[in-house]
Amino acid sequence: MKTLRYHATCGGHHAHESPALVFQNVALGYPGADSSVLSGLNLTLDRGRSIALLGDNGSGKSTLLKSIAGLLRLRQGKISVLGHAVGQCHHQVAYLPQHRDIDWDFPISVQRFVLTGLYIHLGWFRRPGRVQRKAAAEILDRLTLTSLAERRINELSGGQQQRLLLARTLLHGADLLLLDEPFNAVDAENRALVRGVLRGLKAEGKTLVTATHELDFGEDFFDARFRLTDGSLTEEGAP
């Protein structure tokens, strides 16, 4: 699968040498709420690594991913993403939201939905060109969605919609991928497919942060596992 490359990067001389992620004493929460969901977060993640975020419902996995994606204002501390302040590197950071966070009744076809993965590169008004359409078609094919390309997104099953979210995330062509439960509603047959795609990303040297309930990825997929409990983050198995 070919990855699209864009001139617009959040480069800078030393940016490519910096870790994928650095959290320094970060606290996260929502406007209007007195208490933070997570606090005292410290983490350094090197490029090319793949980590799991584990934790019960409501423990803050999505909140943590949203903060890295620049969707949540920090209450305290600092997050650096690929050597830049959080929110400055959207070209290189792709976020796969939870299935429930998407308005599936929005009237858009599968094909057009996938192409929204290019929004950050094209803006609202530039149309995708031939190369980009070809890349989108390849990704749909890889996720066995080609036959559904003209369908409305609300005509898909939950598992097909989940693969569609992954397709859009892949088209973004980012170096850092934030995946919020990418196996949600994916059936057994397609699990192998999704697993293969994620393994491919890892082999390409992408950095992956995956919120998951299940360790359905195979033994060696994650380089480290972090658990969110009682508002803090601890590495499992770390001394």
Ligand SMILES: Nc1ncnc2c1ncn2[C@@H]1O[C@H](COP(=O)(O)OP(=O)(O)OP(=O)(O)O)[C@@H](O)[C@H]1O
């Ligand atoms: N938009 C919001 N406004 C206020 N509070 C929120 C918002 N989104 C999440 N929360 C709260 O933040 C806490 C963490 O939620 P979050 O969705 O990050 O957990 P999670 O670990 O991803 O859970 P799940 O496994 O159910 O997806 C919960 O107490 C939740 O109620």
